Amino acid sequence: MDVTPDKRERIIAAASRLIVKNGLHCSMAAIAEEAGVATGSLYNYFDSKEALVLGVYGRMAEQMTESLSVQPDPAKTPAERMQVYIADYVDFIWSDPQRARLFDYLENNPLITWADAKTIFGAFVDYAIDLIAAGQESGDFRPGSPTMMASFIRGAIRNTLKRRRLSAEPLSDAERLLVIEMCWAAIAA
Structure with missing residues (x-):
């Protein structure tokens, strides 16, 4: 074999x-x-096809974790680390249109249980939650559920870039910065 x-x-x-x-x-x-x-x-x-779909989810989670869940730089504040995370997430979603469409399809047609999703994406999701919790402890982020805030940021980026991608033009630096600033404004204290 x-x-x-x-x-x-x-x-x-x-x-x-x-x-x-x-x-x-x-x-x-x-x-x-x-x-x-x-x-x-x-x-x-x-x-089975279900096992293959789980493999697709798993590979996507690996890519997200490898690209976005970096070791925190102790010299950076929680706010600085979160700003890097937001910028990196914008770049991750924008850089590969097919991956973004796949993620969008899988998110809108969930093929796995909540428990499977938690297992597969747990490290990636927990990283953002921990960043927000640290920012709340330092007073840099508004109060509220870190889970909801992290989900909001990721969803806002994906949906904004999905709509923006309808234009054939590349994402400009000014547009990229605008998305980053809007996400930051949503969670900053």
Whole structure:
């Protein structure tokens, strides 16, 4: 049995592309063809379509965690760390239109349980919650649920950039800064 990480990544990437293009109406055979693997080989990695979709969610969570959950710089205040997080999240969402569409599709058509979502995205979500809680302790952020505030920021960025992406023009520096400043204004004390 040929079980290689490269093949697994090709399968996840193919599934991601087809989910963006066709939703979940794509067959395992179509995913295998898109990935350049035999359908039977696909089942060496994912025993069902549900397992493959969990793999897609997991890969997205890994990318988000790797890109956005960085070790805090002790020289920076909680406010500075949060501003970096917001700017990095804007860049993460804007930099890959397909990934943004995939995330949007999966978020609007949840295919996993709340418990699975918490397990898969927990490290990434907890990072932002901890940043906000630290900012509240230092007096830099308004009071309120850190969970709700973190969710608001991420949703505001994704939705704003989704609408902005309807234009063929690149995101300007002024627009990027505006999104960052609006998110900051929503949580600053």
